Amino acid sequence: MCDGRDMKNGFDLPGRLMNGYTVHATRRKRIILLVCLQPSEFVSPTIQFGVDSRMPPPVAATSKVSMVISHASMKANSAASDYALGNTDAEHERLIRQAKWLATPTERCFREAGIGQGQCVLDLGSGVGDVTLLLARIVGLAGEVVGVERDPRSIARAKSRVAEAGLHNVRFTQSDVSQISNDKPFDAAVGRYILMFLPDPIGVLRSLARLIRPGGVLAFQEPCWDSFLLHAARLPLWSVGASLMLETFKRSGANTGMGPALSRIFQEAGLPAPSTRMDTLFGAEEWMPDVLRSLRPQFLQFNLPFESLGDFDTLSQRLQAEVAATDMRTPLPDLVSAWCRKPERVPSQ
Numbered sequence: 001m002c003d004g005r006d007m008k009n010g011f012d013l014p015g016r017l018m019n020g021y022t023v024h025a026t027r028r029k030r031i032i033l034l035v036c037l038q039p040s041e042f043v044s045p046t047i048q049f050g051v052d053s054r055m056p057p058p059v060a061a062t063s064k065v066s067m068v069i070s071h072a073s074m075k076a077n078s079a080a081s082d083y084a085l086g087n088t089d090a091e092h093e094r095l096i097r098q099a100k101w102l103a104t105p106t107e108r109c110f111r112e113a114g115i116g117q118g119q120c121v122l123d124l125g126s127g128v129g130d131v132t133l134l135l136a137r138i139v140g141l142a143g144e145v146v147g148v149e150r151d152p153r154s155i156a157r158a159k160s161r162v163a164e165a166g167l168h169n170v171r172f173t174q175s176d177v178s179q180i181s182n183d184k185p186f187d188a189a190v191g192r193y194i195l196m197f198l199p200d201p202i203g204v205l206r207s208l209a210r211l212i213r214p215g216g217v218l219a220f221q222e223p224c225w226d227s228f229l230l231h232a233a234r235l236p237l238w239s240v241g242a243s244l245m246l247e248t249f250k251r252s253g254a255n256t257g258m259g260p261a262l263s264r265i266f267q268e269a270g271l272p273a274p275s276t277r278m279d280t281l282f283g284a285e286e287w288m289p290d291v292l293r294s295l296r297p298q299f300l301q302f303n304l305p306f307e308s309l310g311d312f313d314t315l316s317q318r319l320q321a322e323v324a325a326t327d328m329r330t331p332l333p334d335l336v337s338a339w340c341r342k343p344e345r346v347p348s349q
């Protein structure tokens with residue numbers, strides 16, 4: 001499926017290896033491992049080892065998480081709170097750095113899903129505009145992109161980036177993604193790292209389907225933490241950081257099983273089984289300290305024992321030193337992509 005479609009659309013995908021993985025070296029010398037899966041393969045237990053939120057996590061990850069949590073003098077604040085990463089200027093810059101890693105698989109997903117010139121596309125949880133800017137290039141001057149974001153500071157930053165880029169085919173709406181309405185149907189709705197933060201992702205997908213024309217595209221990308229946790233489990237400081245990160249997301253109400261659950265969630269929203277892909281991106285040495293810094297206020301709020309991370313000013317070097325002592329770079333959480341077309345009739349619920 002993958003190879004054929006990519007050849008047809010003129011994408012630059014490299015050859016498959018015998019184990020079904022495809023290796024792709026980017027210009028920045030990062031290595032991307034691609035796993036192309038049919039919807040039916042995606043539920044294979046060999047691929048989905050412990051990744052569904054309803055399944056137990058990998059053994060190594062479980063033991064590390066429980067180790068950190070048992071050391072916490074927990075003021076147990078396990079109720080869902082708000083968006084864990086916050087909306088500070090530092091977090092905005094982190095999102096921009098993160099987007100550079102994700103740009104290639106995101107663009108590939110959108111193009112493969114059928115988004116193209118002249119289309120009108122909705123970008124959910126647009127943040128500081130990285131996905132929106134990417135889409136604006138794909139749809140061109142004849143198309144339009146509408147970013148939906150509830151944080152006004154993020155929208156202000158996104159708008160200034162759009163103006164800097166000289167683009168006139170983009171606008172932003174300040175709204176919760178569960179409250180969107182529009183008078184004319186969109187050709188597509190997309191989102192990256194947004195469904196995991198929503199209390200009712202199925203309800204949001206169902207409402208979105210009503211805003212898309214029949215035959216229009218829905219495409220979402222969410223993380224799968226498995227390989228990141230397995231790699232981190234081998235390195236002491238990485239283990240602590242990874243456990244704190246996951247625990248903080250969970251306590252803030254985020255669904256850390258969203259990537260692997262995408263196929264199910266599409267179908268529970270009344271959509272067809274989506275096409276899926278999973279990309280592994282190496283380079284977490286820079287990504288990990290960035291995320292930990294953004295989550296730091298939440299470590300305090302949840303009374304998590306983040307002191308074991310040591311001085312944040314030297315965290316980056318210490319994490320890199322642990323990786324440098326091994327032969328292996330550490331992957332970011334895998335990026336799961338899922339996309340489908342809206343059928344002529346979406347069953348009403």
Ligand SMILES: C[S@@+](CC[C@H](N)C(=O)[O-])C[C@H]1O[C@@H](n2cnc3c(N)ncnc32)[C@H](O)[C@@H]1O
Nearest residue numbers: 125126127130149150151175176177192193197
């Ligand atoms: C992890 S960021 C991803 C930003 C962007 N999609 C990207 O990939 O760079 C998630 C964004 O969704 C926004 N967000 C979270 N929950 C939201 C909601 N219910 N409605 C609208 N925006 C939301 C956050 O403010 C944040 O800007």
